[in-house]
Amino acid sequence: MSEVRVAAAGDSALVLRLGDTIDVDVNERALRIARELGDRHLAGVRDVVLGYASVTVYFDPLRVEVARLEHDLWELARDEAVRPARQPRRLKITATYGGAQGPDLAEVAAFGRCSEDEVIARHLAREYRVFMVGFLPGFPYLGIVDPRIAIPRRDTPRLSVPAGSIGIAGSQTGIYPVQSPGGWRLIGHTRETLFRAERDSPALLQPGDLVRFVRP
Amino acid sequence: MSDIVTVRAGLLTTVQDGGRWGQQHHGVPVSGGMDPFSMRLVNLLAGNADDEATLEVTLQGPELRFERDAIAVIGGADLSAVVATGGTIQRVSLWRPFRVPSGASLRFGERRSLARAYVAVSGGLDVPAVLGSRAASAPAQLPGLAGRALRVGDVLPIGNRATSEPIGVRLSHAVIPPAPIAGRAAVRFIWGPDEELFSPGDRATFARAEYRVAIASNRMGYRLDGPPVHARGGGGQLLSEATPIGSIQVPPLGQPILLMADRQTTGGYPRIGTVISADLGVAGQLAPGETIAFVPCDVEEAVKALREQERALVELGASR
Numbered sequence: 001m002s003e004v005r006v007a008a009a010g011d012s013a014l015v016l017r018l019g020d021t022i023d024v025d026v027n028e029r030a031l032r033i034a035r036e037l038g039d040r041h042l043a044g045v046r047d048v049v050l051g052y053a054s055v056t057v058y059f060d061p062l063r064v065e066v067a068r069l070e071h072d073l074w075e076l077a078r079d080e081a082v083r084p085a086r087q088p089r090r091l092k093i094t095a096t097y098g099g100a101q102g103p104d105l106a107e108v109a110a111f112g113r114c115s116e117d118e119v120i121a122r123h124l125a126r127e128y129r130v131f132m133v134g135f136l137p138g139f140p141y142l143g144i145v146d147p148r149i150a151i152p153r154r155d156t157p158r159l160s161v162p163a164g165s166i167g168i169a170g171s172q173t174g175i176y177p178v179q180s181p182g183g184w185r186l187i188g189h190t191r192e193t194l195f196r197a198e199r200d201s202p203a204l205l206q207p208g209d210l211v212r213f214v215r216p
Numbered sequence: 217m218s219d220i221v222t223v224r225a226g227l228l229t230t231v232q233d234g235g236r237w238g239q240q241h242h243g244v245p246v247s248g249g250m251d252p253f254s255m256r257l258v259n260l261l262a263g264n265a266d267d268e269a270t271l272e273v274t275l276q277g278p279e280l281r282f283e284r285d286a287i288a289v290i291g292g293a294d295l296s297a298v299v300a301t302g303g304t305i306q307r308v309s310l311w312r313p314f315r316v317p318s319g320a321s322l323r324f325g326e327r328r329s330l331a332r333a334y335v336a337v338s339g340g341l342d343v344p345a346v347l348g349s350r351a352a353s354a355p356a357q358l359p360g361l362a363g364r365a366l367r368v369g370d371v372l373p374i375g376n377r378a379t380s381e382p383i384g385v386r387l388s389h390a391v392i393p394p395a396p397i398a399g400r401a402a403v404r405f406i407w408g409p410d411e412e413l414f415s416p417g418d419r420a421t422f423a424r425a426e427y428r429v430a431i432a433s434n435r436m437g438y439r440l441d442g443p444p445v446h447a448r449g450g451g452g453q454l455l456s457e458a459t460p461i462g463s464i465q466v467p468p469l470g471q472p473i474l475l476m477a478d479r480q481t482t483g484g485y486p487r488i489g490t491v492i493s494a495d496l497g498v499a500g501q502l503a504p505g506e507t508i509a510f511v512p513c514d515v516e517e518a519v520k521a522l523r524e525q526e527r528a529l530v531e532l533g534a535s536r
Contacts, residue, residue: 007408007409008406008408008409008490008515009408009409009458009460009463009487009490010405010406010460010462010463010490010491010492010493010518011406011490011492011493011515011518011519011522012460012493013458013460013490015409015457015458017457020454020455021455022455034241038241046237046238047237047238047240047241047246048241049240049241049457049458049481049482050241051455051456051457051458051482052455052456052457053455053457054455054457054458056457056458056460058237058240058458058460061493061515061518061519061522062519062522062523062526066515132456132482133241133242133243134240134243134456134458134480134481134482135243135456135480135481135482135483136243136355136356136480137242137243137244137245137356137357137358138242138243139243141456177243178356178357179357180355195242195243197346197347197358197359197362198359201242202239202242202244202347203242203243207241
């Protein structure tokens, strides 16, 4: 594993980096550290945000002693036993593939030198971990995609990707919760609502969840 | 209750408060005022809590008809605000509480300085809070005015959340942030978190350069035109992680982007530096076509500058 480090991101955020690869174990450690920090409700801490291999803590520098917070982050990074593993939630997302709502399916097939049906079969075959939620409200970063269909993102992002679009970007797959610009290769679509502000937990998917795509 | 009615919406008028903190792990942007210091200052002057909902008025202001008496304060950009009552038109001074009688209109005119004016109404704006905040976040597409700018016909109820009487003091010039000369601003930044990916030469270039805020800039971020800088390894993507306000990220083509209030919660571009909290308001007052220079400083200086701003606000709050 690569070197653990703590870096300042300006005067009001510290980022703890545990590695530089998309890795389930590293992400699980980061997730547990993020949960532990969140549950401590430290005075002056505004937000705790999980990355693939990082935890960023936002704080008020007039209320939090940064050296102390940095010390806490190092302690948590060293503590192999930080918080017990949770039983992951398992969810199914109903997806349709190809057609107007999956316009890049043929390109992914060409990339993988296989048929469109095989792209779909390979995307359906894996259970994906939600590594993080970010970019847009409720957008799940899922992985790890079968290398055969792990096509890089488009050079030029589309100006508008419809809500519910399922895309691939390298070893990641994700779902656009709302219409937005986006560069991921679109292979399918779901009618699931990924984010609803009125819900108790507004994002449908949370880090650590295990997701399987299924056909209707 | 129709307390304030939008007669004209202006170029981009949004409800903004201290921001939607604590929701970033769901991917919800923080949003909030682009010039947080001015926003807090007008709130305190109006007798509100400093993070109360205000209107952020961009470059060309709206016309707002008041259907009940109200006390308001405008600060930040000077957009030539007036109160029109019947046939009389009265100019509004910045940073001073003024009365808007029922039936009168608040209008804006020519831009004299800066880009964003903040309108605090004593009692606050009583639009529905979404996920703990009234701040508008267009990219998040949240419900109602939490997801969009003001439109003609929108109604803004006035709240009753004032915590004190408005403050009728004349502010010292030490408190009011100075406007940059001829649209040229300088802000301080702290290197990193990815500064080691940039060569010493590129770092020197960045800290010497003046960048122009491109037309394709908005509340999410400013695209900056100027000398390119390149992260080692072609500036490829890093693992996505949290992107604080003020982050200066550098995509592969080398033109930096300064992330602002509506930024997405996470991103994967290398970040050469981060603008200090005390100077975010200076950046937030820039319009496309104006220029920004980045001056390195350390965390100690950043916290000291923030503490001085905070002291000014606390003293003001204590004076009421």
